[in-house]
Amino acid sequence: MFLRNIQLEREKIESFGSYPFSIPVIKDLDEIEITAPVTFFIGENGTGKSTLLEAIADKCEFNTAGGGRNNVYEVDASASALGDYIRLSWLPKVTNGFFLRAESFYHFATHIDQIGGAHAYGGRSLHHQSHGESFLSLFLHRFRGKAIYLLDEPEAALSPNRQFTFLRIIHDLTRKEDCQFIIATHSPILLGYPDAEILSFDDGEIRSVNYEETDHYRVTKYFLEHREKFLEDLFAEEE
Ligand SMILES: Nc1ncnc2c1ncn2[C@@H]1O[C@H](COP(=O)(O)OP(=O)(O)OP(=O)(O)O)[C@@H](O)[C@H]1O
Numbered sequence: 442m443f444l445r446n447i448q449l450e451r452e453k454i455e456s457f458g459s460y461p462f463s464i465p466v467i468k469d470l471d472e473i474e475i476t477a478p479v480t481f482f483i484g485e486n487g488t489g490k491s492t493l494l495e496a497i498a499d500k501c502e503f504n505t506a507g508g509g510r511n512n513v514y515e516v517d518a519s520a521s522a523l524g525d526y527i528r529l530s531w532l533p534k535v536t537n538g539f540f541l542r543a544e545s546f547y548h549f550a551t552h553i554d555q556i557g558g559a560h561a562y563g564g565r566s567l568h569h570q571s572h573g574e575s576f577l578s579l580f581l582h583r584f585r586g587k588a589i590y591l592l593d594e595p596e597a598a599l600s601p602n603r604q605f606t607f608l609r610i611i612h613d614l615t616r617k618e619d620c621q622f623i624i625a626t627h628s629p630i631l632l633g634y635p636d637a638e639i640l641s642f643d644d645g646e647i648r649s650v651n652y653e654e655t656d657h658y659r660v661t662k663y664f665l666e667h668r669e670k671f672l673e674d675l676f677a678e679e680e
Pocket of ligand 1: 460464484485486487488489490491492493
């Protein structure tokens with residue numbers, strides 16, 4: 442493990458009235474202890490997971506559009522608004538790693554083609570692989586060594602079976618290669634990774650929760666066990 446603590450430099454912030462400081466969890470934030478090699482950020486849409494992950498990427502000097510330190514290319518509106526206001530504590534410090542943003546992965550793939558780097562991703566252009574295949578190529582071929590990986594909804598392109606493959610990759614990379622992961626996700630499958638820390642961004646604060654407490658687990662379980670009733674209620678006409 443490398444990254445141990447994330448602190449909001451509150452003294453630098455003049456007003457909490459506008460983005461990103463107006464996001465409830467940021468307004469409330471002092472510091473976050475990172476206690477496990479695999480940390481998940483979960484919470485409703487719009488609770489600030491991507492904003493914080495992107496700020497960490499910025500602080501790591503990774504390309505905030507997606508990539509590592511050496512991937513220099515521009516995508517509109519990918520700058521981090523929060524990066525200058527957080528402090529990261531490392532033990533030890535690493536500079537290797539990658540920020541994955543599902544929504545701008547296309548631009549990253551183009552950048553890799555332009556620098557002739559496809560050989561490092563299984564020998565095929567990432568554009569000539571399916572969305573899910575290209576994600577797995579990235580995880581399998583690029584991720585290794587002492588490094589920190591910041592992944593924003595990596596499940597976006599992955600079938601349930603490929604999500605299990607990805608869990609196996611995380612397992613191997615944390616045990617055999619000493620990698621650290623921080624992953625924003627909505628996937629009940631990924632969240633099931635053993636011994637991970639799950640940080641919830643719901644209810645205006647960041648707090649550690651158990652897997653079985655999460656909506657992802659509870660709602661999915663309920664839906665699968667009571668699908669007909671669930672859908673009947675969901676589609677019921679209002680009186
Ligand atoms: N560039 C921006 N300018 C202003 N507001 C923004 C900007 N980017 C995000 N927001 C707002 O900040 C809040 C947090 O957004 P963020 O993308 O961090 O949420 P999230 O938890 O990652 O959501 P999701 O699960 O949908 O990906 C949202 O209300 C969003 O509308």
